[in-house]
Amino acid sequence: MSRKVIIAGAGAAGLIAAGHAAELGADVLVIEKMREAGKKILISGKERCNITNNAPLEKFITYYGRNGQFLRNAYHRFFRDELLALLRRYGVNTQVERGGRIFPASGRADEVRDALVRYATEHGATFRYLTEAQRVVVREKRVVALELWNGQRLPADAVILTTGGASWPGTGSTGDGYRMAAAVGHTVVPLRPALVPLTVVEREVVKEVQGVSLRNARCTFLVKQGRKEKPIRLPFPMPPTGEMLFTHFGVSGPLILTASLGVVDALRAGKKVTLSIDFKPGMSVEQVRARLQREFEQYAHRHVRKLLKGWLPFKLADLLARMSGIEPERHLYTIRVAERERLVQLLKDFRLTISGSLPLVAGMVTAGGVSLKEVHPLTFESRLISGLYLAGEILDLAADTGGFNLQAAFTGGYLAGQAAASGG
Ligand SMILES: Cc1cc2nc3c(=O)[nH]c(=O)nc-3n(C[C@H](O)[C@H](O)[C@H](O)COP(=O)(O)OP(=O)(O)OC[C@H]3O[C@@H](n4cnc5c(N)ncnc54)[C@H](O)[C@@H]3O)c2cc1C
Structure with missing residues (x-):
């Protein structure tokens, strides 16, 4: 008799888990609380x-x-080439763009979502939409069922939790999975926003330049160490220069988003963080x-503004001129x-004091989540509860922009689906 696999959450990880588990012969049911699958896939990469x-x-x-090591062996089993081959089978051709980013050649995110839904349904997986998973039912450290919001219990040999993070809740990811995993004993590493815009103390200053974006700036985030200042440790590789943007509350843009998790963590540790641009x-x-x-x-009779x-x-x-004490x-x-010297200094080392970030819901991804120490890195099975699998953003894995977050969700989902179907 085929194994009954229930998947909570039809996002990137859940859809591919459903497809692969069903392909391997499991009896797969997907529980999704939204009206449709993969709402976050649809908005990903600016809908591309x-x-x-x-x-x-x-x-x-x-x-x-640091947590990237967890994925090394999983990526040896199912990585980019395997993912792209699978998507190609369902009609999604891709192209490589700036920074090695891979998109559907059509430029349409719905192609990816639809392909994955087809992968699952073609192999016999069934979907229940507008249905919320509430609790994983465990007996003697083994999964026995998934309980729904209305108390209905669905018996299962395996449950895969792919409920996503706690960011962009309008897509359905409201952090339910963290609560469900914690209820069966899992440790949830504190949740923080990642890839998130930052706020500054000097609101009046940034308001004057809101909307201004720079193509080629260098951003260094500094903390005090004794009398000296040192750059903070950033979790993801930071390009030496890149794009940034002033907003009415602070700063955003690719460079800032990449650095944001490191800044959020430094602020949580009680450090005062200064941005030098x-x-x-x-x-x-x-x-x-x-x-x-x-x-x-050379241009002695010109206005400062013009120069x-x-x-x-x-x-x-204009802002820099005024800050140097010079009327434009x-x-x-x-x-x-x-005055000129002050201008030199502002051009090379323009300072803003970071006061925080936009909230968790506004981060592109949620950092923190179910501790990786409690999850097997090849099968994505819980080390605490047999028959429970966890994949995607629910795990304590967050990455920079560039396609890394989705690849982690796809790989985790695929391998979890495989293990859940075979009872491994
Ligand atoms: C604006 C934006 C753009 C992004 N762009 C990119 C990009 O281009 N490339 C990239 O790599 N990453 C991108 N990301 C991140 C990436 O989309 C996520 O990391 C990825 O979708 C996570 O996959 P997941 O399957 O874990 O969760 P999700 O895709 O969020 O799926 C979780 C699913 O679980 C469902 N669910 C939640 N709770 C329950 C419950 N109790 N019962 C039933 N169902 C439930 C949700 O409705 C949802 O459908 C982007 C994120 C955002 C917000």
Whole structure:
């Protein structure tokens, strides 16, 4: 008789788990509380779904920070090529874009979601939508059933929890799985927002430049250590320079999102974090000073505003002039050396004090989750409860943008589906 596998959550991990478990002959039922499957897949990658990344394995796992090691062996079993081959079987062709990011060639996230639903249904998996899983029923450290919100118990040989994180709750991921896993004894590493915009103390300053985005800035997050300052340890590799954006509450954009989890953790540890922005990362302080001096002499009758427009976006140029004590309409020949020096300093080391981040629901992913120490890295089976499997964002795994979060969910779901179907 085939094994009864119940999957809670029809997102990235749940859908692929359903497809593979059913493909291997299990009797699969998927419980999904939303009206449709994979709502987060649909909005992923700006609705284009950045499925995975082209980076080689050793580099790939660095994008998960320290916890990436957990995925190494799983990736030896089911990685990018296997995932892309599976999607191709269901009609999804892909293309590699900037930064090795892999998207459907059609540019449509719904193609990925639909392909995975087809994978599952074609092999006989059934779906119950608008149905909320409430509790994993365990007897003598073995899964026996999944209980629904209305108290109905569905007997199961295996339950796979793929309920996602606690971010973007409108997609259905409201953190239910953490509660269900904790109720059967699992440790949940504290949840924090990752890939999240940051807020600053100097709201009035950033408001003046909200909407200004920079293509090529260097962002360094500093904490005090004694009298000195040192850059904080960031979980994901940070490109030396990149894009950032000012918002009405603080800062955002790719560089900031990548660094945000490290900043959130430093703030949680009680540290005071300062952001230093270098607007001219390609030039040393001396080079900036020399070029400004040269331009001040060459264009002595120009306004500061006009000169700085050659250096920075308009709104930012005015802000920096004023912060240097210079009215933007002043002529260059009236500016004192000390004022010019202050401009040099602001161009190379513009400071903002980080006050926090937007809340957990606004992070693109949830960091923290079910402790990896309690999950088998090849089968994704709980080490505490036999027959219980956990995959996707419910685990204490969060990665940078670039397709890494979805690949972790797909790999975990696939291997959990395999093990659940075979009783491994
Ligand atoms: C705006 C945005 C863009 C993103 N873009 C990308 C990207 O391009 N590339 C990338 O790699 N990552 C991206 N991510 C992250 C990625 O989408 C997630 O990490 C991934 O979807 C997690 O997969 P999952 O299966 O664990 O959870 P989810 O995909 O969130 O699925 C969880 C499912 O469980 C259901 N569920 C929850 N609780 C219950 C319950 N009690 N009973 C029944 N069902 C339940 C939910 O309704 C949901 O359908 C993005 C995230 C956001 C918010």
